[in-house]
Structures are given as C-alpha cells and as structure tokens.
Amino acid sequence: MLYAVETLNLTKRFPVQKRYRDLLLRPFYSKEITALKDVNIKARKGEIFGLLGPNGAGKTTLIKILCTLILPTSGKAFVNGLDVTKNEKKIKKIIGYVVSDERSFYWRLTGRQNLFFFAKLNNIPNREASITIERLLEFMELTHDADRMFKDYSTGMRQKLAIARGLLTDPEIIFMDEPTRSLDPITAQNLRKLIKEKIVGEAKKTVFISTHNLHEAEELCDRIAIIHRGEVKITGTVEEIKRKLDPNRRYVIKLKNPQNGLLQSIYNLTSAGKVKVIPDGPFPCNTQIEVETTDSNGSISQVVKEIVGMGGDICSLYEKELSLEELFLEVIDTENRMAGR
Amino acid sequence: MALFIEKPLAFVWRDFINETSYKFSFLLQFFGIFISTLIFFFLSKLLGDTGASYLKPYGGNYFSFVLIGIAFYSYLGISIHSISKSIREGQMFGTLEALLVTQTGIPTIIISSSLYSFIWASFRVAVYLLLGGLVFGVNMGNANLVGALLILILTILSFGSLGIISASFIMIFKRGDPVSRFFTGISTLLGGLYYPVSVLPEWLQNLSYLLPITYSLEGMRLALLKGYSLSMLMPNIAPLVIFSVIMLPISIMAFGYAIKRAKIEGTLTHY
Incomplete structure (x- = not known):
C-alpha cells in the first residue's frame, strides 16, 4: 500500500x-x-x-x-x-x-x-x-x-x-x-x-x-x-x-443518601476494580461512586446487583470515558516517571 | 514568458513593491545621490590640479575619476553583500522557509533575491553619470560602452562569487562573515576608489593588484573616460576573467556545502 x-x-x-x-x-x-x-x-x-x-x-x-x-x-x-x-x-x-x-x-x-x-x-x-x-x-x-x-x-x-x-x-x-x-x-x-x-x-x-x-x-x-x-x-x-491505553471501563454511579456501612461494603466489592467514593454531593443523590471494571462483559451488572442487594438506592449510572487529554497526560506522566522526573 | 525569467522578475516585482511602499525612504535615496555627487564636485574643485599627475591616465579630472569610482563601487558592495543580506533577512524575517518549500531551487532564490539591488544600483549609476555629464560637465563622449559593460559583467561575476562565499558563511554562522568585511574594507582602501592606486606606496600597490576591484575600477574609468578599445582594456579584463573562473566554482561548491550542513544541523532558517 x-x-x-x-x-x-x-x-x-x-x-x-x-x-x-x-x-x-x-x-x-x-x-x-x-x-x-x-x-x-x-x-x-x-x-x-x-x-x-x-x-x-x-x-x-x-x-x-x-x-x-x-x-x-x-x-x-x-x-x-x-x-x-x-x-x-x-x-x-x-x-x-x-x-x-x-x-x-x-x-x-x-x-x-x-x-x-x-x-x-x-x-x-x-x-x-x-x-x-x-x-x-x-x-x-x-x-x-x-x-x-x-x-x-x-x-x-x-x-x-x-x-x-x-x-x-x-x-x-x-x-x-x-x-x-x-x-x-x-x-x-x-x-x-x-x-x-x-x-x-x-x-x-x-x-x-x-x-x-x-x-x-x-x-x-x-x-x-x-x-x-x-x-x-x-x-x-x-x-x-x-x-x-485504557482497556478498563469506568462507571459513575449516583446513590441516594447511602448509609456508611453500605459505602464500606462497596469498597470491598469483589466485582469492582478500583472504587472511588465522592460524598457530599447535592441532595438527594448526594454520593457519587466511580467504579472501574476490568471485565467489560457485564461486570457492571454484577456491581449494580450487589449494591442494590445491600440496600443501595441508585439514582443514575453512566459510563465515563477518559478524554484524550487524560490519556495524553497518562502517556506523558508514565514517560516522565520512567525518566525519573 | 520563460519561467527562468519569470521567477527572477517575480523577486524584482516583490522588492520594488516593498521598497516603494516606504515612500519617504524611496524618495530620500534620490536626494542622497544628488548630495554625494555634489560633495565630490566641490571636493574636486578644492583639489584643483593638485593630483593632476596621478589622474593623468584617466583624463586628469578628479571629479570624473571619483564619480566613476563611487558609481561602480556600489556594484562591488551589492555583489558581496546582497546575497548574504537576502539570506540573513530571510532567516530573520521568517520568509526563507516559505521560499525553500517552493518549487524554486535555492540558487535561483538567492541570486534572484539580490536582483533588485543590482537594478537599483544600475539606475543609481545612470543617474550619477547623467548628473556628471549634464550638470557637472564630465566628458564621456568617447566612452567605449561595450568595454564598460563587459567589465561590469566581469566585476559582478568576480565579486558575486565572493558574495556567494560570504552567503555560505552566513548560512552556517549566521553572523560575522569575514569575507565581505575583509574584501569590502581592503577594496575601499587599496582598490582605487577615492584615489588612484599610483598614490599608494609600492608595496601596497602590489597588494592592490591582488584585488579584482583594482582592475574593475581602472578598466571602467579607461573605458568610459578615455574610450579604450577592448584590446587596450585586456590588462584589466584578463585578471577579472581569471578571478571569475577560479572563484565561481569554488563559491558554488562552498554554497552547496553550506546548505547541506544547514539542512543536517536544522539551522537553515535559524538566525
């Protein structure tokens, strides 16, 4: 060609x-x-x-x-x-x-x-x-x-x-x-x-x-x-x-007024990879959770099932895409780390 | 029109528009020609017959002598400086890169960039000579114009080769070209611009015969003021031919090397 x-x-x-x-x-x-x-x-x-x-x-x-x-x-x-x-x-x-x-x-x-x-x-x-x-x-x-x-x-x-x-x-x-x-x-x-x-x-x-x-x-x-x-x-x-650069998928789940115990349980979910909790959002869906799944074939369903099973009230869920900017910075950061900067 | 003419003409057209857009400066240049002619006219009146013996081979008149000197000396300056100047300006103004990606070879770009200066210099020379002839009574009735033209062409070729070497220095070192500084300075001192070479001590006279300007100015004066034939001008023509034949290939090789080195170093458009 x-x-x-x-x-x-x-x-x-x-x-x-x-x-x-x-x-x-x-x-x-x-x-x-x-x-x-x-x-x-x-x-x-x-x-x-x-x-x-x-x-x-x-x-x-x-x-x-x-x-x-x-x-x-x-x-x-x-x-x-x-x-x-x-x-x-x-x-x-x-x-x-x-x-x-x-x-x-x-x-x-x-x-x-x-x-x-x-x-x-x-x-x-x-x-x-x-x-x-x-x-x-x-x-x-x-x-x-x-x-x-x-x-x-x-x-x-x-x-x-x-x-x-x-x-x-x-x-x-x-x-x-x-x-x-x-x-x-x-x-x-x-x-x-x-x-x-x-x-x-x-x-x-x-x-x-x-x-x-x-x-x-x-x-x-x-x-x-x-x-x-x-x-x-x-x-x-x-x-x-x-x-x-980023084979994993990230989801944002908004929860309605979750109890502390629930959040702790979410951290320990085996179906989720990295979990990040951002509390104190606007009422009523005041807690946002970022979940990173390693398996794209339905593991988010498992996460959702488990959260609901533990009594969680999900307001919304969407997939978060990394922007090119974030990916670019990841490439540069990795490079800089390797160069010892 | 053939492309090989169209491209140089495009450069002349560009420079003409550029120069004439600075109206005050453009008009001032005419004034400058008149003033410098006047200065040398009064100087020659002051000197009178003081240097008559030295000036005898050229007709005995200092004004005629110096007028032709300053008129044609500008060709030397342009031949030596204009090529390197056009490169330097292209590097500094940022236009060189845009020129270099066009379908025009670097030699055409460089030589065409200096054409306007030559045309303008020729115009100035014509005005100098006209002023000299019509206003100040310089007699060029017997002038051998063919001889003068031949010497002019050889002058441009021989000094042009120095100019190309000078441009090669600029291409690599960007500043501080030793060729143009050395040759301009030494030529002004020894080449017979303001005074005949014969006034110099003998050892300096010998040195002056190594410079092409000496032959250019003397040949030009003899052709225009004394009407020497081509055969009589041969002592001036031959050294210029030899100088051109030796220096032109050397200068072209030097320039080719400079461009390649600048392309390797990535400094073609640096300044």
Whole structure:
C-alpha cells in the first residue's frame, strides 16, 4: 500500500552548539541531542493525520524532514512513496506546507500580491495564477481583504492566507504545523471546520497536521500519533488509542443518601476494580461512586446487583470515558516517571 | 514568458513593491545621490590640479575619476553583500522557509533575491553619470560602452562569487562573515576608489593588484573616460576573467556545502 507519509525508524540528531569553554578546551568534542528517535508512522491518503505532542516533542522537526527542509540522520522518510533525501524536487511538487509563522509573508505586500509571488515560485503561469488565487481567496473567505496589505490582516486572516498559500499548487498532501496556534477559540474552531469540511471533505486532500491541542486532534484527526521526546508512543484513531491505553471501563454511579456501612461494603466489592467514593454531593443523590471494571462483559451488572442487594438506592449510572487529554497526560506522566522526573 | 525569467522578475516585482511602499525612504535615496555627487564636485574643485599627475591616465579630472569610482563601487558592495543580506533577512524575517518549500531551487532564490539591488544600483549609476555629464560637465563622449559593460559583467561575476562565499558563511554562522568585511574594507582602501592606486606606496600597490576591484575600477574609468578599445582594456579584463573562473566554482561548491550542513544541523532558517 502506498502511504501519503511513511517513516521507517526515522531518527534525527542535532549537534549541540558549543560553548566558548568547549571551543577552547574540547574543540573536537561534539554533543548531540536526539529530536526524533526511530519514528515509524504511516499516514494514509485522504485522511487527516495528527501529530500530537507537547512543545519540543519533535513535531516540527518531523514535518520539516517530510518537507525536505531538514535531512534525517538515519532511517527513511517517504512522501507519496518518494524518499525525502533523494526526491526533493518531486516532493515539492506534491506537497503544500502551511507555515504557521506569520512572519513568513511579506508584510507590505497585499494578500493577493503575496499569493501571486509564491505562485510564480511554484511555476504557475500568470493567467493560471490569477484564476487559482481568486478561487483560493474565495475558498478561504478572504476575497474582500485580498488587496489589503498583509500587515493589516488579523491573525486569523494571516493563518487563512497561509493555508491558501499551501493550496496554491493544488497539492496532494498538505503539511500544517500548528495551524491554529495563537488563534482565538472561535477562529480556531472555524479554521478546523474549514480544514475538515473544505480541504479534506471537498478538495479531498491528505492533511498531516501537528498540534499540541488535544481537543483539536480529537475533533479533527482521523488518526493520530502521540509523540513525546522524539518518540512516537502510540498511533491510531482516538478510539483505538483510548482502548489501548485504557482497556478498563469506568462507571459513575449516583446513590441516594447511602448509609456508611453500605459505602464500606462497596469498597470491598469483589466485582469492582478500583472504587472511588465522592460524598457530599447535592441532595438527594448526594454520593457519587466511580467504579472501574476490568471485565467489560457485564461486570457492571454484577456491581449494580450487589449494591442494590445491600440496600443501595441508585439514582443514575453512566459510563465515563477518559478524554484524550487524560490519556495524553497518562502517556506523558508514565514517560516522565520512567525518566525519573 | 520563460519561467527562468519569470521567477527572477517575480523577486524584482516583490522588492520594488516593498521598497516603494516606504515612500519617504524611496524618495530620500534620490536626494542622497544628488548630495554625494555634489560633495565630490566641490571636493574636486578644492583639489584643483593638485593630483593632476596621478589622474593623468584617466583624463586628469578628479571629479570624473571619483564619480566613476563611487558609481561602480556600489556594484562591488551589492555583489558581496546582497546575497548574504537576502539570506540573513530571510532567516530573520521568517520568509526563507516559505521560499525553500517552493518549487524554486535555492540558487535561483538567492541570486534572484539580490536582483533588485543590482537594478537599483544600475539606475543609481545612470543617474550619477547623467548628473556628471549634464550638470557637472564630465566628458564621456568617447566612452567605449561595450568595454564598460563587459567589465561590469566581469566585476559582478568576480565579486558575486565572493558574495556567494560570504552567503555560505552566513548560512552556517549566521553572523560575522569575514569575507565581505575583509574584501569590502581592503577594496575601499587599496582598490582605487577615492584615489588612484599610483598614490599608494609600492608595496601596497602590489597588494592592490591582488584585488579584482583594482582592475574593475581602472578598466571602467579607461573605458568610459578615455574610450579604450577592448584590446587596450585586456590588462584589466584578463585578471577579472581569471578571478571569475577560479572563484565561481569554488563559491558554488562552498554554497552547496553550506546548505547541506544547514539542512543536517536544522539551522537553515535559524538566525
């Protein structure tokens, strides 16, 4: 199967800049930091693949390698089956790179002029460039502001123009490096909608997006890879990741005015795994119990049966799903614990 | 229009819009040309025939001598500085990364980025020469324009190669490029910009003949002020050709190495 993006044990190490002392005392000593370590990911065509990780995880480095801006130290990276180290020109023809840095535009040129300049650098003839730019401006809802200088654009408009620039060549794959960074929640939401509905839905592009925003990853991506300290910890759909990281099920049971003895008995239930009791809620269902079951085949029924059997009065019961954020933190916490932090 | 012309033109168009958007600064540049011409005109009046013997090979007039010096010296500055400047600006402003992911090769990006400076310099030279000829009476009636153009092209090529080496330093070290500093300083001192090389002590004169600027400025003056033919200009043309033939391949190799190293270190867009 030909993947839009595929990496095989991709590793990137950067040399650490020497201090004056090292230059004098150890001029030939070189120290490196690992930005990516044995990264293996596969992004399918037509999907939104999210690279999720905290700042400094290696997301930008990976995207830059895939966009041929950085050379890997070892391993392989392919974009549409093309090796990034050998096919720079071919890759540039099929990708769009949405640089989230607003300084990547010419501030005293208008939005339209900026797009025209980049169109020329992408070998688009004048007439075709004008038509494409007009279409993209409309697509990104920037037509009315196209002839204003870039410096007068709002952050949201700048980001939209960056996406328009990424789409100039009608690329098959679009790389977006934190496209909603520094946007207000409403603009970010609109931009996510635009990526999902228009760029992937209508234009049928493959989007490879990096983000540290869990909500964004959950809302936008078909599949994600959680990356931390240069290593991909887990890959899959949000559901798959949740199942992998947290196979147990959690339920919240609200009880009506339980007696102390009952709560003690619930703690000792053999059918339940971890039990957490949160007393003093609002009357009448003033006690909330979180029960974690290890067996999904009906053990919650057993728990309920036993509680009722002990005289418990259940007001409500629902399954509690861990958010991606909680799972993400679990991955990071585990990693930090293992690193001795 | 062929794409190889369209891309450089796009850079010129970009820079023109950018420069002219700073209206006051743009107009001020014209004023600067007039002022500097006027300064050298009065200086030449003050000097009178003082240095006539030194200036004899160039027609004997200090104003004509220095006017051509300052007019064409700007090409040296641009050839050496503009490429590294465009890289540095791209790194600092953040535009370099966006340029590097386009379907345009790095050499085209870098060279095209400095085109506007060359066009603007040519315009300035034309204004200098026009002012000199029409207002201050510099006589260029016998000028060998073909010879002057050839020397100009060789000047740009030889200094351009130094500029590319300078850009390679900037690509790796980001700041503190020794090539442009050294060559600009030494060329101003020894290249015959404000005074003929013949006024220098002999050992410094010998040093000056290692610099391409010496041949550029002398050749340009002889072509424009004395109307020397191509064969008469050969002592100036030949060293420039040799310099270009040696330095251009070296500079291109150095630049290729710098880009690869920056890509390995991930510092292509750092500043």
